[in-house]
Amino acid sequence: MSIFIDSETKVLVQGITGNEGSFWTKHMLGCGTHVVGGVTPGKAGQQVEGVPVFNTVRKAVAETKADASVLFVPPAFTKDAVFEALDAGIGKIVVTAEGVPVHDAMEIRAAALSEKAMVIGGNTSGVITPGKAMMGIFPYWIDRVYRPGTIGVMTRSGSLTNEVTAMAIKAGFGVSTLVGVGGDSVPCTRFAELLPLYEKDDGTKTILMIGELGGTMEEEVAEAIEMRVFTKPMVAFIAGRTAPSGKRMGHAGAIVSGGKGSVAGKIKALENVGVFVADRPSAVGPLMQKAVAK
Amino acid sequence: MKLFEYQAKELFAEAGIPVPKGALVENEADCAAAIEKVGLPCVIKSQVLQGGRGKAGLIQLAETKEEALLKAHDLMVNRNVGKLLFEEALSKEKEIYIAVTIDPVDSSALIMASSEGGMEIEEVAVKMPDKIVKERVKMFRALSPFQVRNVMFGLGLKGEAFKQGATILPKMFELFKKFDAELVEINPLILTKDGRLVAADGKVSIDDNAGFRQKRFPITRDHFDSDVEYEAAVKGIPYLQFDGKIALMCAGAGLTNTVYDLINYYGGSVASYLEFGGPNYRRAAEAMDLTLRNKPAVVLIVTFGTIARADVMAQGIVDAIAQLKPSAPIITAIRGTGEEEAAAILKKTGLEPISDTEEAVKRAVELSKGGAR
Numbered sequence: 001m002s003i004f005i006d007s008e009t010k011v012l013v014q015g016i017t018g019n020e021g022s023f024w025t026k027h028m029l030g031c032g033t034h035v036v037g038g039v040t041p042g043k044a045g046q047q048v049e050g051v052p053v054f055n056t057v058r059k060a061v062a063e064t065k066a067d068a069s070v071l072f073v074p075p076a077f078t079k080d081a082v083f084e085a086l087d088a089g090i091g092k093i094v095v096t097a098e099g100v101p102v103h104d105a106m107e108i109r110a111a112a113l114s115e116k117a118m119v120i121g122g123n124t125s126g127v128i129t130p131g132k133a134m135m136g137i138f139p140y141w142i143d144r145v146y147r148p149g150t151i152g153v154m155t156r157s158g159s160l161t162n163e164v165t166a167m168a169i170k171a172g173f174g175v176s177t178l179v180g181v182g183g184d185s186v187p188c189t190r191f192a193e194l195l196p197l198y199e200k201d202d203g204t205k206t207i208l209m210i211g212e213l214g215g216t217m218e219e220e221v222a223e224a225i226e227m228r229v230f231t232k233p234m235v236a237f238i239a240g241r242t243a244p245s246g247k248r249m250g251h252a253g254a255i256v257s258g259g260k261g262s263v264a265g266k267i268k269a270l271e272n273v274g275v276f277v278a279d280r281p282s283a284v285g286p287l288m289q290k291a292v293a294k
Numbered sequence: 295m296k297l298f299e300y301q302a303k304e305l306f307a308e309a310g311i312p313v314p315k316g317a318l319v320e321n322e323a324d325c326a327a328a329i330e331k332v333g334l335p336c337v338i339k340s341q342v343l344q345g346g347r348g349k350a351g352l353i354q355l356a357e358t359k360e361e362a363l364l365k366a367h368d369l370m371v372n373r374n375v376g377k378l379l380f381e382e383a384l385s386k387e388k389e390i391y392i393a394v395t396i397d398p399v400d401s402s403a404l405i406m407a408s409s410e411g412g413m414e415i416e417e418v419a420v421k422m423p424d425k426i427v428k429e430r431v432k433m434f435r436a437l438s439p440f441q442v443r444n445v446m447f448g449l450g451l452k453g454e455a456f457k458q459g460a461t462i463l464p465k466m467f468e469l470f471k472k473f474d475a476e477l478v479e480i481n482p483l484i485l486t487k488d489g490r491l492v493a494a495d496g497k498v499s500i501d502d503n504a505g506f507r508q509k510r511f512p513i514t515r516d517h518f519d520s521d522v523e524y525e526a527a528v529k530g531i532p533y534l535q536f537d538g539k540i541a542l543m544c545a546g547a548g549l550t551n552t553v554y555d556l557i558n559y560y561g562g563s564v565a566s567y568l569e570f571g572g573p574n575y576r577r578a579a580e581a582m583d584l585t586l587r588n589k590p591a592v593v594l595i596v597t598f599g600t601i602a603r604a605d606v607m608a609q610g611i612v613d614a615i616a617q618l619k620p621s622a623p624i625i626t627a628i629r630g631t632g633e634e635e636a637a638a639i640l641k642k643t644g645l646e647p648i649s650d651t652e653e654a655v656k657r658a659v660e661l662s663k664g665g666a667r
Contacts, residue, residue, distance in 0.1 A: 076506055098572065101504040102396060103474050109401040110433040125600050139600055139631045157548025159571055162598040162630065163651060183547055184503075185476075186398040212548055215398065239551040242558040246345075249554075250532050250547025250569055252503070260416070280556060282652055 001203025002129035002177040003152065003194070004092060004118070005068065011135055012066040012090070013038040014057065014073055014081050021072035022048045024137050031140045033133040036064035057088040068092035070126060070135040075099040078122060082108050086115055094135040095121030095188065105186040112188060120189050123251070124182035125158045130175050149174015151288070152198040154191050155210035156183050156217070156251065157239070164210050164237050164281045171285025176204040183251030185215065192220040195230040206233045206291050208284065213240030214254040214261040222269035233291035236270050237278045238263050295500050297511055298341045300379045302496030305473070309465040312492045314381040325366045328380040329359050338366055341377035343517065355383060376516060384492055389482035390449055391415055392463065394470040403431040403470060405463070407445050411482035437467045458491040474504030522587045531574055533584055538563025539662040541590035541622070543581055545571025545597035545607070553596050556652060562659035565590035575602035578610030579617055586620050593622050594658040596651055599630025608636035612643045623661050627654035
């Protein structure tokens with residue numbers, strides 16, 4: 001079992017004829033993803049890796065019955081591309097682009113919320129259900145990270161996800177579905193909004209949350225656990241516990257300002273509701289074993 | 295990107311938000327003319343981006359011309375301030391806080407206002423949360439007149455001040471939208487003794503991601519603490535300078551932050567933070583050049599690539615070492631796609647490929663303290 005994507009999900013690739021789009025289409029197909037079509041305006045009739053290309057999302061959906069779309073579209077055109085997908089009735093969208101303007105991200109999130117759709121990203125590797133399918137840019141061939149199993153992983157990072165997930169795999173676990181919500185200051189889907197999906201999913205026994213300084217997403221997760229929206233065990237690792245205040249540490253969302261967003265505050269909130277918080281990546285494996293035994 | 299106060303006020307003035315009479319000075323020789331223009335008493339404000347300028351002595355009040363010249367000299371010469379904003383001193387009846395910012399959860403524009411202006415809003419939020427008026431503007435709706443009224447009533451404004459406030463807030467909101475702002479803040483918005491509302495300070499922060507459509511305010515050396523940070527920003531390589539011993543060259547913000555934490559965990563100290571992952575992964579030489587600038591004792595390279603190929607990074611590092619001949623020892627943990635090839639490339643040059651991040655960090659900390667290489 002999984003959330004968001006499995007081998008049945010009919011995936012569209014917007015921006016399929018570009019370098020990134022075609023490269024990752026090959027790999028999405030390679031890991032089992034049911035890629036049914038691609039969209040690049042003006043390129044209808046072409047094929048990429050045997051996948052038909054359409055001019056518009058509307059046409060692509062009419063022909064292929066696609067129900068999800070992954071975007072390899074530059075930041076300046078991302079908002080338009082997401083709106084095009086929403087307009088065609090697609091309910092699951094992944095935005096990989098790094099550098100989407102914050103005001104655009106707010107409009108995308110507002111539109112998705114009002115249309116009951118889920119947009120993941122931007123600035124993310126995407127979503128992967130190992131052994132079945134992915135929408136995004138994961139090196140799924142790295143077996144010590146992307147092994148099927150029962151841990152739901154949600155993360156704000158890319159490389160750190162490989163680092164931390166590898167520690168859980170080393171301890172004998174695997175991943176049900178991994179969702180990268182992205183490193184931007186306005187992610188279009190927030191951690192807490194994934195929890196109801198993981199709660200319902202029989203294939204997910206525990207959660208590994210890979211958080212970071214800045215923002216309030218980890219605190220919202222603590223609230224959701226407090227309110228019993230989510231009841232499965234959880235292990236968290238949060239980067240930036242010694243980051244200096246007031247400095248933007250890489251990701252746009254990774255800054256402590258006005259005392260808000262500190263890792264200490266996040267850890268306290270999570271530990272208060274029974275989340276096991278690892279103080280470094282190598283502590284994740286043993287804590288996961290403890291969490292499962294709970 | 296944060297704008298300087300004088301830039302924010304330039305935008306305010308264009309939008310029709312009242313600002314004090316002011317004059318910007320870059321050369322000490324122009325101070326007298328500036329004082330002439332704004333009148334006395336006057337306020338001399340250092341145009342720097344750090345917060346708490348008042349407490350740091352970077353804002354000075356002067357009653358006479360002589361006092362103003364003396365204080366301006368002190369700021370420009372002794373405190374090394376490049377630009378001063380001279381302004382008329384305002385009589386204060388009341389100080390208000392008002393800002394438009396982003397609510398990422400509700401995904402709306404968030405207006406915050408408080409009758410306790412002058413203080414940091416975070417401080418008001420902790421000490422007197424009931425003094426903060428909040429109004430959320432949905433992305434697909436305009437700022438409505440009722441919301442403006444809610445804020446003005448919430449601030450306790452009456453008569454002429456209410457009317458003036460009700461014209462200022464929509465103008466702030468327009469600037470917020472037009473300039474892809476993350477923040478448009480006036481603190482304090484002063485109600486003068488003669489009943490005018492004037493923006494005594496201004497903070498505007500523009501979203502870096504919107505750079506492709508917001509070109510009016512380019513980044514300058516003044517935005518950064520060091521030459522190297524400025525150079526890195528121009529090159530598009532995330533870089534921060536610290537005063538410790540171990541320089542980080544890592545891939546991915548999350549992983550770099552984690553390595554930063556691990557160095558502290560194992561008792562070491564960080565000289566600099568640099569990311570050369572993602573789109574920068576073929577730029578090892580440029581990255582290493584920046585990294586070596588503040589003479590680190592050790593360079594620690596940690597990657598676990600998603601897009602970036604480990605072998606390409608390893609080759610880039612080997613080439614960079616050949617070119618730059620760093621005297622500091624280099625520790626490498628380069629993992630991800632192509633990691634076997636990467637390990638072979640590193641070994642050939644005499645570098646030891648370490649597969650475990652914490653092992654690499656421990657090694658770097660040891661070396662930074664003068665341990666055996």
